[in-house]
Amino acid sequence: MTISSTAAAVDQSTSPSLRSRFAKNFARFLSSPLNCFSLGLTTLLFLLALLAPVIAPYPYEQINPANSLSPPTWEHIMGTDQVGRDIFSRVLYGARISLSMAVMTIFVGLASGVFVGAVSGYLGGVADEVIMRVVEIFMSIPGIILALALVAVLGPSPLFIVLALSIRRITQFARVTRGAVLGVKALDYVAACRVIGMSNVRILFFHVLPNCIGPIIVLATVLMGNVILLESTLSFLGLGIQEPTPSWGTMIAAGNELLTFAPWLSLFPGGFLFLTMLAFNLLGDGVRDHLDPRGASVI
Structure with missing residues (x-):
């Protein structure tokens, strides 16, 4: 067998089509009622955020100062706040803000962290040691402290908030990706790729990383809820999204002093935050159990 035919044999897939495999795996994932519930709730939250203007x-x-602190009525189903703004409208737009920032944060953390972790794990040696020591330095700092420090220095704009939230995600994705790459690069097919003359770039990004996607997907799903909670915490402390743009954290903080008099100010945004955390945590657990039946942690 020639080198070219061997290379073709390595690249050629004899398994069912990607679409067929995805359909079977998705059907198996939905066989769990808890997975159906978490996926449905997550989808509903995204739809509410997407359709908030409608x-x-x-x-x-x-x-509407004349209608300030109005309790829930048919006109304002979640009541109004201190200046007469509709709580329901602000909760919907708050979902839009929180979910969009979480998606951007996960995207930045995943893209950067996977690249760093993949390069570190595949190269090994001095490069791996240097990269991992830097990652460990950032991992040693509590995420909320790191985010508070960066936002306090850079300012509470959405761009800087996403940057502050992304730093910790980059380190988490880097660690998980490095561990997965270390396991995959020791397999026989990777050695075969080297023997037939494939470049390291091709081996890493076309043959190693695709087989590390499971832990990365699980981590991204689990971290969505964590990022939303962290963004709400920053807003609650006054270093997140600023008024008049709605955020669940700022809404909860605004009603904190009026809990006994107007509990709806904090109850409804807090309830949506709770449902969002529940949805993503359950979905993350379901995805982890589906992709990693042994139950090994990816964090």
Whole structure:
């Protein structure tokens, strides 16, 4: 067998088509009622966020001082805040803000962290040691402290908040990807790829990383809820999204002093935050159990 035919044999896939495998795996994933519930709840939250301009009965910044602190009614199903803004509209737009920032944070963390971790694990040696020591330095700092420090220095703009939240995600994705790459690169087919003359770039990005995708997907799903909670925490402390743009954290903080008099100010955004955390945590557990039946942690 010639080198070219051997290379073709390595690249050629004899397994069923990608679409067929995905359909079977997705059907098996949905066989669990808990997975169906978490996926349905997550999808509903994304739809509410996406359709907020259509569903919201009022503009989120529209004030009506004459109707301030109104309890839930048919006109304002979640009541109004201190300046008469509709809570329901602001909760919907808050979901839009929280989910969009979480998606951007996970995207930045995944893209950067996977690249760093893959290069570190595949190269090994001095490069691996240097990269991992830097990663460990950032991992040693509590995520909330790191985010607070960066936002305090850079300012509470959405871009800087995403950057502050992404730093810790980069280190987490880097560690998980490195561990997966170390396991895969020791397999026989990787040695065969080297023997037939494939470049390291091709081996890493076309033959090693595709077989590391499981732990990466699990980590991305689990971290979505964590990022949303962290963003809400920053907003609650006054270093996140600023008024009048709605955020669940700022809404909870605004109603904190009026819990006994107007509990709906914090109850509804807090409830949505709870449902979001529940949905992503359950979905992350379901994805982990589906892709890693042994139950090994990816964090």
